[in-house]
Every structure is written in structure tokens, then in C-alpha cells.
Amino acid sequence: MYELSDRAKDYIQRTEQFIKDEIEPVEADFWHDVHRLNVDGDWTKWQWPAMLETLKAKAKAAGLWNMFLPDATLGAGLSVQEYAHIAERTGRSLIAPTVFNCNAPDTGNMEVLWRYGSEAQQEQWLKPLLAGEIRSVFCMTEPDVASSDATNMQATAVIEGDEIVLNGRKWWSSGLGDPNAKVIIFMAHTPDESKDRHHQHSMVLVPVNTQGVKIERMLPVFGDYDAPHGHGEVSFDNVRVPVANFIGGAGQGFEIAQGRLGPGRIHHCMRCIGAAEKSLELMIDRGMSRKAFGKELLKLGGNLERVAEARVAIDQARLLTLYAAYKMDKMGNMAALTEISAIKVVAPTVLQNVVDMAIQIHGGAGVSKDTPLTAFYAQARALRLADGPDEVHKGMIAKLELMKRGYASRR
Known part of the structure; x- marks a missing residue:
């Protein structure tokens, strides 16, 4: 396979x-x-x-x-x-x-x-x-609503003549601080009573220097700004761009988002697995190169069992992610909905747990910037929120399992 x-x-x-x-x-x-x-x-x-x-x-x-x-x-x-x-x-x-x-x-x-x-x-x-000449930003999450339900979105993209008028505030906008960021993909509500609620949102291309776009601040993750990439808060005040800046047309935002997130989740999860492998290697090398109480650190307490647990968890996460990728390639994103949600829950959690073990073995060095462990930990913890929190994905998995048994969703 x-x-x-x-x-x-x-x-x-x-x-x-x-x-x-x-x-x-x-x-x-x-x-x-x-x-x-x-x-x-x-x-x-x-x-x-x-x-x-x-x-x-x-x-x-x-x-x-x-x-x-x-x-x-x-x-x-x-x-x-x-x-x-x-x-x-x-x-x-x-x-x-x-x-x-x-x-x-x-x-x-x-x-x-x-x-x-x-x-x-x-x-x-x-x-x-x-060509790698510019960078881009993605604006979806909002500070004033529970963004785990994307239909809560308050930002608007309203058509006026041959222009789209954008208003709203976004935060945790990835890449906003990058000095080479030139264009934003802005997702917003495009009201249309003739369409269902999943066809009333749009993605719009907005040059960063457009009048009315204001970068309010950068947001630190565990005290680190992730500079110069950055995650920030940005406001849109009567921003006007041509109607031609809709991606795929008005009301296509959710459809495009699902197409975007499928492969993206594979990428995120496999990067998590790579980071977990690196963390495990660092943990083993550190634990076998230092001694306390006459033994290598790794041979004290339950540390050897933790190494085994990490190996099992990493390999399980990898196989599940590859299976999700296989189903996407062979049958499309819709056929892999359970697996795509499952890996989004599993891979960041595995990374978080393995990094935590590695930090413990490193002692004070583990919480410094002398190793990549703190950055890996922040990556893992943030990913348990990004692209849908764990609870949303678990809810999706459960819903699909109930449907298999004939209990169709009433929503």
C-alpha cells in the first residue's frame, strides 16, 4: 500500500x-x-x-x-x-x-x-x-467569536458594484509579520439569503498594503513572537478590492477551505512526526551521555519505558497519517474524513508528549533555546488548536461513526 x-x-x-x-x-x-x-x-x-x-x-x-x-x-x-x-x-x-x-x-x-x-x-x-519571491498570509480566525465554528465568522465581504468591501478583525493570522508578506487570503461572510449557511462565505485576495488594512499587533506564543514569520492581529476597515479578487467566486469559501486543509493537515502531521523523531533522538543521546546516582539518566526510573512508549506512539501516528494520505490519493478528501480528523488529533499530541519526555531528560537545558525542544513543544501545543481544535475533530470522528450505524445527524 x-x-x-x-x-x-x-x-x-x-x-x-x-x-x-x-x-x-x-x-x-x-x-x-x-x-x-x-x-x-x-x-x-x-x-x-x-x-x-x-x-x-x-x-x-x-x-x-x-x-x-x-x-x-x-x-x-x-x-x-x-x-x-x-x-x-x-x-x-x-x-x-x-x-x-x-x-x-x-x-x-x-x-x-x-x-x-x-x-x-x-x-x-x-x-x-x-518562485519564493514573496510570502503570503491566511486570515480566518477572529478574536470576538468561537472560531472553532467557522460559521460564527463576523468579518464581511460585501459586493458593491464592481468592488468587494471588506470589514472585520482577524487574529492568529499566519505569516503576518514576515517582511516579504505581500498578499492576504481573507475569509469572510458574504450574505446571501438564497444560499445555505455553508455557501455564504468567500475567500478574497487582499494586497497587504491596501488602504484600510491595519496590522494591529503580533501575538506571542508562550512568550515567543516566532519572528520574523509571526502570527498577528489585523483589522480591515472598509477595505475595497475588485470583484475579480474573489477566489473561485462568492460563496465558495468553505468548499475551497476543505480542499486546502486536507493536504495541509497531512503536511502538518508528518512534520510533527519528524519533530517527534528528532526529539526522541535528542532524548536518547542526552540520557545516555549523562549520569546521576551512578547510572545513565535514561536507565533511571521509568525512562527506558518512556523511550519505548515514544517509539510505539510515533510509529502508530506515522502509519495512520500515511493511511490518510493513501485514501486521499486514491479516493479523495471526502473518503478520508475520519482519518484526516484522526491524524489532526493524534500527531500533535504525540509530538507534545514526546517533547515533554525529552525536555524532562534535558533538565534546565530542555526549557532553554539551546535545543529545538521548546519550539517543537510550542508547535505541538498550538497545532492542537490550529485548523480546528481537538474537540471539533473528535466530534467529527464520532459523528461519522454514528452515521455508519445508521444514526444520521440531525444537524
């Missing part, structure tokens, strides 16, 4: 080698520069180290570029399942996804434009995104 093509195996091998040869030797210095250049929440001064463009140029020259896109001309042309293995490898590094132009939210935004964008939208925004 999970047999890979020779082409996919080649991409995986070359990705591993590039990370080993080009990224791992400089990653510590890279993040030192990031923290030096971006010292606080003043996003107007944020910048990437020059090293990033050097690494991106090397990755592009090596043909390790846009590997997420299942288009052999614009990307690697790999299936979802095949790319999943690459996502796992890149998840071991905090910078690798960006180096390969396979980073969120750009991957999802590029896939939206590739699948649903007009020729003009693809020319203006997709091409420079694929």
Missing part, C-alpha cells in the same frame, strides 16, 4: 542529504541571528538573516523546491502520500520547510491559487509565491 515510486525515493534521499549537508551545520547560527535581529514585538523591524536566501538558492538549484505541489511542471508532481515522507524529514528542522519553499501558510495558499485561482490571480500572486 505504501510503496514509493523511484522518483519519490530520489526526492526523499536528496532532501535528507541536503538537510544533513546544508541545513544542520548552520541551523544553530541561523536561529542565533534570528533572535539577534528580531528582539521584540516591533514587527516593522523584523528581518530574515541573509543566510536564508543562500540556502533557498541552493535548494532551488538542487531541484528541491515546491515539492508539496502535485504538479510536475510547477512542483515535484508527487502524490500526497509521497510528499508526506518529505514533510516528515523537513519537520526535523525548524527552518527546512522555508528553505524548500514548502512552508505554511504559503503551501496552502499556493495550492488554493493553483486549484481555484483565475489566470490573472495565478500570474500576479502564484508565480512569485512559487
Whole structure:
């Protein structure tokens, strides 16, 4: 079931080698520069180290570029399942996804434009995104409503003549602080009484510098601003863009969102698995290189059992995620609804638990920035909320199980 093509195996091998040869030797210095250049929440001064463009140029020259896109001309042309293995490898590094132009939210935004964008939208925004010349932002979550129910959305995209008028406030908008962010995908309510509630929302392309768009602040995660990528709060005050800026047309927002989130969840989950593998390796190396009470740390208490538990959990999460990817490739997203929700619950939780074990073995070093563990932990904990909290996905799984037994939903 999970047999890979020779082409996919080649991409995986070359990705591993590039990370080993080009990224791992400089990653510590890279993040030192990031923290030096971006010292606080003043996003107007944020910048990437020059090293990033050097690494991106090397990755592009090596043909390790846009590997997420299942288009052999614009990307690697790999299936979802095949790319999943690459996502796992890149998840071991905090910078690798960006180096390969396979980073969120750009991957999802590029896939939206590739699948649903007009020729003009693809020319203006997709091409420079694929080239790595600009970055993009995704605006969906709102501060004043329970965003776990997307139909609660208060932001509006109202058609007035040949323009769309946008109003609302968004937060946790991924990529908002990036100095290269040039375009926002803004999801909002487009009122239309003739349509059901799942066809009254739209995605709209908004250049970042459009009048009425105001970045209010960047939001720290566990005290870290994730600069210079950043997650922020942004307001839209009577922002006007052409009607041509609808992606796929008015009222298509939820349909597009489901198409966007399916592959994206595979990517997130496999990156979590890669990060968990890295955390387990760090845990073992640390635990076997330090002694206390006459024994290696890993041989004290129940630490060896924790290693075994971590191995079992990681492998289970990987197999479940690959199965979800397999079903998506063979039968489409709708056939894999249970698995897509299941992995979104399982993979971040596995990463969170494995990182927690690794932090404990590292002692004080585990909660510092001397290792990637704190960043991995923040990634895991945040992902249990992003793209739908655990409870929403568990609710979906339960609903589908009841339907299998003939208990159709009344909602």
C-alpha cells in the first residue's frame, strides 16, 4: 500500500542529504541571528538573516523546491502520500520547510491559487509565491467569536458594484509579520439569503498594503513572537478590492477551505512526526551521555519505558497519517474524513508528549533555546488548536461513526 515510486525515493534521499549537508551545520547560527535581529514585538523591524536566501538558492538549484505541489511542471508532481515522507524529514528542522519553499501558510495558499485561482490571480500572486519571491498570509480566525465554528465568522465581504468591501478583525493570522508578506487570503461572510449557511462565505485576495488594512499587533506564543514569520492581529476597515479578487467566486469559501486543509493537515502531521523523531533522538543521546546516582539518566526510573512508549506512539501516528494520505490519493478528501480528523488529533499530541519526555531528560537545558525542544513543544501545543481544535475533530470522528450505524445527524 505504501510503496514509493523511484522518483519519490530520489526526492526523499536528496532532501535528507541536503538537510544533513546544508541545513544542520548552520541551523544553530541561523536561529542565533534570528533572535539577534528580531528582539521584540516591533514587527516593522523584523528581518530574515541573509543566510536564508543562500540556502533557498541552493535548494532551488538542487531541484528541491515546491515539492508539496502535485504538479510536475510547477512542483515535484508527487502524490500526497509521497510528499508526506518529505514533510516528515523537513519537520526535523525548524527552518527546512522555508528553505524548500514548502512552508505554511504559503503551501496552502499556493495550492488554493493553483486549484481555484483565475489566470490573472495565478500570474500576479502564484508565480512569485512559487518562485519564493514573496510570502503570503491566511486570515480566518477572529478574536470576538468561537472560531472553532467557522460559521460564527463576523468579518464581511460585501459586493458593491464592481468592488468587494471588506470589514472585520482577524487574529492568529499566519505569516503576518514576515517582511516579504505581500498578499492576504481573507475569509469572510458574504450574505446571501438564497444560499445555505455553508455557501455564504468567500475567500478574497487582499494586497497587504491596501488602504484600510491595519496590522494591529503580533501575538506571542508562550512568550515567543516566532519572528520574523509571526502570527498577528489585523483589522480591515472598509477595505475595497475588485470583484475579480474573489477566489473561485462568492460563496465558495468553505468548499475551497476543505480542499486546502486536507493536504495541509497531512503536511502538518508528518512534520510533527519528524519533530517527534528528532526529539526522541535528542532524548536518547542526552540520557545516555549523562549520569546521576551512578547510572545513565535514561536507565533511571521509568525512562527506558518512556523511550519505548515514544517509539510505539510515533510509529502508530506515522502509519495512520500515511493511511490518510493513501485514501486521499486514491479516493479523495471526502473518503478520508475520519482519518484526516484522526491524524489532526493524534500527531500533535504525540509530538507534545514526546517533547515533554525529552525536555524532562534535558533538565534546565530542555526549557532553554539551546535545543529545538521548546519550539517543537510550542508547535505541538498550538497545532492542537490550529485548523480546528481537538474537540471539533473528535466530534467529527464520532459523528461519522454514528452515521455508519445508521444514526444520521440531525444537524
